[in-house]
Amino acid sequence: MKLAKTYPYPSSAAIHSQMRYISKNIFLNTIFCPALGWRLKNEKIHEELSPGTLFRMEQGKEIGKLARELHPDGIPISEPDSVSSARVTQEYLRNPKKRVLFEGTFLADNYVAKADIILQHGKGWDLIEVKSSVKQSQEHIDDMAYTTLVALKSGFRPSKIFLQILDKNYRLGQPLKNLFTMVDCTTDVSERADEFSRVFGEVNRIASLPDEPEVRLTLNCKQCEYFERCAGEEIKEHIFHVPRLSQKNTESLIAKGIVSIHDIPPNFPLTELQKQMVECIKCGTVSVDGALREKLEEIRWPAYYLDFETTMTAIPLFADLAPYDKFPTQYSIHICDRCGHILEHRDYLADPSHDCRRELTERLINDLSGKGSIISYSSFEKTVITGLCVTFPDLEEELKGLLERLVDLEKCVKCVQHPQFRGRTSIKIVLPALVPDLSYDGYEIADGDTAMVTYALMAKGMMDAEEMEQKRIALLRYCMLDTHAMVRLHEKLFELVNDQC
Ligand code: SF4
Structure with a gap:
């Protein structure tokens, strides 16, 4: 199963509060890379967040708060631990007088999931994921698929699954409801949740291993923000630096155990631009085009x-x-x-x-x-x-x-x-x-x-x-x-x- 990128890590406080459970971030990152998921689950990652990341997280919280303001009768689930939160959520879901829950919690096996908003709809309930974005992305589908899967495994079946994102037509001063737009993602999310259910047990197994799984160089490492400090740490002039190297060629080099540009064989199929770059690195010389x-x-x-x-x-x-x-x-x-x-x-x-x-x-x-x-x-x-x-x-x-x-x-x-x-x-x-x-x-x-x-x-x-x-x-x-x-x-x-x- 492919995931396009690593997922943002929760703060250490958030990890701590869910320490005994596999969270969405751990699940998605384990699919991306078992070693990365294991490190997250076992709190081996201590990352200093950049001002940009912190600001985006704050904006996400601000948008989440505004989304809640649209439901003044909403009930926040804010019990001190996941077990109590899941129990209270179940109680509210059985009580037809309660129409909206914030951070409703689901537990299944070793997993925990929280839904931003659970909204009563006729005889059923809709799951709503709030995102501070203006466009739907695969990351959003993955997020919702994880929540849906854990909810299903816990015995709760949502009627519909919506993504609540920002509306590009909104302008300052307009009513709050104009800030948001809803996208019905039920079909895409259900399909993805099906795919996730096939690795549910395996991710649990990896996250529970006593020792870190072996670090293996894969194409995913190219997108990983830890690359320079993990699989790429000791490699000088990595093949990932070859511009626009196709997936097929990258995988072919990895399969042959070639990870450094210095080891690319002279007859390896490269474009003219790639050859020039590889030669430049191998020879260590500067060259200037006449243009x-x-x-x-x-x-x-x-x-x-x-x-x-x-x-x-x-x-x-x-x-x-x-x-x-x-x-x-x-x-x-x-x-x-x-x-x-x-x-x-x-x-x-x-x-x-x-x-x-x-x-x-x-x-x-x-x-x-x-x-x-x-x-x-x-x-x-x-x-x-x-x-x-x-x-x-x-x-x-x-x-x-x-x-x-x-x-x-x-x-x-x-x-x-x-x-x-x-x-x-x-x-x-x-x-x-x-x-x-x-x-x-x-x-x-x-x-x-x-x-x-x-x-x-x-x-x-x-x-x-x-x-x-x-x-x-x-x-x-x-x-x-x-x-x-x-x-x-x-x-x-x-x-x-x-x-x-
Ligand atoms: S560099 Fe590769 S092996 Fe290391 S954490 Fe990232 S994806 Fe996993």
Whole structure:
């Protein structure tokens, strides 16, 4: 049975309270990887959660709370242990006067499951899973299938199974019921629950083993966030780093016991790009495609190196935004009159107390006025400016003028093969390889996800004035480093081209 990815782990407190039982996370992770499921069940995983993960968990709780507000007569099942919760749930389910239960609990064999909402429907009951997403996913079906399976095994058969997700049509200020939409997933969930029932006993057996099952490298390891600290720990230059290596080829290499790029046989079927990357790693040399010179010569001076940070939240922060609409909150611009020669730095950070999209857009147009190239890294800046054209149609002409001047520096970097790139070209990978003296280390905010969450927390009023000022400085420093890194990368690319002459 296949699962696409590892499942988010519950907090250690949640694990502790369910310690004697197999929870949904343990079940799903055991199917994904027996060793991972066993470690979870036996509390061998102590993970520090990133600010982004913590924020998403908080948003999930906020959405769960709002979903409950739609059922003021709902009864929360909040007994101190799973056995009591399951007993109380059964009592309520037998009492026709009680219409809605929150966190109704089911126990079967060694398993525990909780349903977000159990809603009386005619003579039966519907199970409802609340998710802070705008789209249904296979993960949601798996979540509901697990709950349904445990409920069935405990003797409870739901009439229908619904997914309650966020409605993209919701706008701030509308009635709460408009925030949600219901998707009937009964058929998909029932089929998946059938599949799960075939491994019910086996997962229980694995989770109850006295010792950890053997760690075996599989395709799943590629998606596993523990890879570098588990199956991939001692392998230098792993085959998973070969770009777009097909499932068939990956499995064929694993079956032959080949896990390092250095051991891929010369006659192994690879695409031209894959061969170049493999050769680059095996030889440890940097190679530059002749097309790089041409691409760099397209850049017009003075060049404007541009980077945006954006944010998005489940409950929109401002009017006209839908749940999870992404919008720009800040930018940094370095202006150079020749490669590596900085003339000026400009930046903008929106005041989180109100909607500054218009102000940001007008400032951006002004700060980028001129004829030189606007250099971005990836297509993200293009997407953001295109989105602003839709938000502010009266500024479309000026914004389209900016789009015409955009040059993607990442496309230039793709002309370089470097053993440290490992087939990737994100700025966080490329920078230490090409410009080792410039680093994100030591920065309070050092990635886009943290920047996004920081702004959202500021806008939600979750910081005092002192912390706000500290974070404001950290956000400005981070965004400035992004464009400074682009200036230095450009300079390095220029050197690489000239070294070839
Ligand atoms: S790296 Fe592989 S073996 Fe290790 S926990 Fe992840 S999926 Fe399991």
